[in-house]
Amino acid sequence: MTTETSIPLGGRQKTLRSIMTSPLLLVLVIALSFFWQLGAVPLYDLDEGAFTEATREMLASGNFITPHRDGEPRYDKPVLIYWAQAASVEWLGFNEFALRLPSAMAATLWVMALWFFVRARIDAETATVAGLVMALCLQVSIIAKAAVADALLNLFIALTFFEIYRYYLQPDVARGRKYIWRAYLWMGLGFLTKGPVAVFFPVVVSFLFFLSELRLTVSSWRTFGRWFRAVFAGDGWLIFLAVAVPWYVAIYLDDGAGFFRSFFLDHNVGRFDGAMHGHGGFPGYYFAILPLILLPFTGWFLSLFKRYKSAWQDPLDRFLWIWFLVVFVVFSFSGTKLPHYLLYGATPLFILMAKHRDALLSRWLAFLPPLLFFAVLALLPMVLDVAVAVADKPHEVALFEYGRSFIDRPYVLAVMAGLVLTILLMRWSGTAFWQALIFVGILQTIFVFGVLVPRVFDTLQTPVKEAALKAKAMDLPTVVYRTSMPSFSVYRDAITPNRIPKDGELVFLRVDKLQKLVMDDPQLELELLYQRGAVALLRVRRPQ
Structure with missing residues (x-):
């Protein structure tokens, strides 16, 4: 648990801390990060276009079993996200807001699940800070506003892991059954959202975590044996099968074996063996991507390594680190690499950052990443000018020239304001660095979705x-x-x-x-x- 509570605070600091750990602030941040501008820009290609076209054709055809895109079966993902989008569209009409609403709702539930878990394990203040970090994290806010399956999948993955740790803390067999049942429920829904990934990571991480508890004692062997009891729980698997299997049977009856060959072999095994759709990467790809997807909290994350010696001794810290590292290592060896894959292991980082927020003591470590972010965006006009000059393909020249027209005076003023305000927050005395970074996160969210994203989407999708x-x-x-x-x-x-x-x-x-x-x-x-x-x-x- 953070030691911040032991530090004497003045009246102003107490007021600020009360504000920064208020659930009301978390609600406002969720509204800003997940719902503000939700339907303000067109759908982006390829991903949003593919998902929403499948939803549109599902509603038009009345076939709610086999998703289709432009008349051809779409085997990329299972069906749950299409059902969620279809329900939203039936309620609100066919528009960008309705198509993206299931992702925003899933991200909100994801934050809520994290909040309740951390409040029970640590305290309410830490739970609120963890929720703020998650909601303001750049990649989380992006998928929360995207009509794709990732926010929904991350919700079910996080819920599964939270049940695993609750099960670990409850040695009583009878009382622990409810955690097993709920874990299988969430895995079943995750399997219906994106397939085997919703089962693979919980099984592997939980095995390694329970294995890490093993000592030369009878009680530790009993603890390790509880993992096998949970993994081979017949009633748990019945819940999983009852949730996931009916649709898989239905699509086989509706469309034959095509989905199973394409989805399981091409889109799961194939993604690991090779780069699909050109989404490859170099061996250190995720070392480079992780700092970007955690913006503006990259330095805060790096400060966690000060506690590496004690992390293994604390069961919760060890569980969270194993969760993150397994995801990081597995996808580092995958042939297909995409930034949002790391989010499967980002939830534990939000908790660790909040729990050890008092370890963030370096001003430059905290603020250099967001300063660089705004500085790079300030150079965007020059980057586009160079891109226009060196591009040799007609569509690239047309795209860069058209995009350059949107980098206008309001954009330049906004990015300079963001840079100046970040510097002022960096120099703000009398407050903890993590508190100032929360304000930087709010500033980043306003700039990204109020200034940058509309211009990017006007260039690419309008x-x-x-x-x-x-x-x-x-x-x-x-x-x-x-x-x-x-x-x-x-x-x-x-x-x-x-x-x-x-x-x-x-x-x-x-x-x-x-x-x-x-x-x-x-x-x-x-x-x-x-x-x-x-x-x-x-x-x-x-x-x-």
Whole structure:
């Protein structure tokens, strides 16, 4: 437990600490980080477009068993996120807010689960600080506002791990059954959200944790034996099967073995063996990514290593570190690497940072990461100017030039204000560094989702949305050509085949694909209807 409570505090410091550990502040931060601007920007491709198009087709077809994207089965993920999005859309209408709401709600429940766990294990103040760190962490706030499966999966993974530790603390067999049952329930829901990952990490981490308790004593061997009792609990597996299996049986009956071959072999085993969709990385990829996804709390995380000698002695610390390290190591050896994979092991870091917040004593360690973040964003205009000069592909030039137009005076003023305010918070005397960093986190959230994200999405996705709405208004047969931007189908409200266009059809494509289209069919006459950024919409005529 943090020793901060033993430090004498003045009246101003007590008031500030009371504010910073107030659940009301946590509620306000959740509203800011997860719900503010939730529906303000278009869906992004590829991920949000693919998930939401599958949801749209599920509602349009009435087939709630096999997800489809542009008429073809989508085997990437199980069904639970599509059901959640479909329910939200039925309630609120088909729009960006409704499609993203399940993720925001899942992230909120994730914070709540963390809060109740930490309050019971440590205290309410530490629970609130852990919740603030989590809600303001850059990567968490990003997935909380994304219409994808990650927030929902992280909720179930965290709930499973919390039940595992509760089970460890309860040696009474009868009283411990409820924790086993709930763990299998959460694993079943996680398996219905994203598959084996929801089972793999809890099993491996719990084994290593119970193994770490093993000593040359009878009681330690009994503790270790409790792991086997939980893993081979028949009633637990019945709960898991009752939750997860019915849909897997239903999709087999609806679609045959295609889902099982694609999802389990390609999207699970295949992701580990090789890089899927170009998402590879160098061996130290996650050493470089971890500081970025934890912004602005990177230095706070690094301060934890001061306590490495005592971490193994405290069961809770040891459990949390094993949880994080197993996730970090496993994905470091995976062929497919994506930043959000590390979030499966980030929940324990939020708890450790809050528990050991008094270890953050270096001003530069605390504030250098957010200072660098704002400094890099201040250089973005120059970066885009250089990118325009060196780009040699048509769509890249168009994209960089279009994006440069959004880096305007308000952007420059906002990023400079963020930099100055971070410096002022760094120099704020009479407060703990962790408290000032919470304010930096609020500042970062306001800037990222109020200034940066709208400009990025206006560059990348607004043209796709506008082209789709134009195609929808024209109500002509439409195809895409060698372009994977499924949000086009979402906004067009129709399946869009990916093929060479025919006479009288509209074709949507990335501008660098235009030359290839002309080469594939030199007889086509193309009328440009819309072009903005890197995409275009054309009408096709074929001379008679």
